[in-house]
Amino acid sequence: MANTYTLIASSTVGSGGASEIVFSSIANTYTDLKLVYSTRGSQAGFHTQGIRLTVNGTTSGYTTRTAGSDGLDPVSVTNPYGVTSASISTFGTNADSTANTFGNNEIYIPNYAGSNAKSISTDSVTENDAAAIYRTQMYLGAVLQTNTAAITSIRIAPETGEGNFVQYSTAYLYGISNS
């Protein structure tokens, strides 16, 4: 059986936290990419927080559609906050949520090495051990990135531009081959 699912690289945030996580020098040898990450932000005053996805360092050309639930009502969002500087792709658990809980996210990028615009799908859920509304959320999202270059780097960072990913936040990048 062909080895179609390969761990390219992984990372665990250390005790000092990290304001962003960057996978660089991604080879073009796979068909698709899948980024799986479990993160918690440190910024006080937030139970959940959007996470900016930036590819190839490009800060324009993103369009985002997100649908899900904020824990009370259905939510549909187009181009959430700050989308002009990068895409908001997924949501993470943050400082005001139950201690030691993390948001879980998957980003799938088909044909990342192709020469067309890139379509990206996202799946995220926040975690909070509390019944209060707005504190456990889930979203599915779609991102269009109009840059036609092959994706060689992926960056994730808190959308507010403040705070860090806390210790034990993890990120795993997989390469998916079609044969």
Place this chain on the structure above:
Amino acid sequence: MPTKLIINCETGEQTEVELTAEEIAQREADAKAYEADKKAKDAELAAQAKVKADVLKRLGLTQDEAKALLS
């Protein structure tokens, strides 16, 4: 000083480096964009909520009654 984790996918090497001045400027721009967009969207939501509340008042309905009618 904010730092970032860089994972080189060719070598597997993970390094923690301080953000450059340019990256810090981008982070600050992100924060400003977030705040500006949030204010605009919050204002839009507040305006929509006011319109809804005014309509309900004219109809003589509570929010729960309106929800029940629309469910």
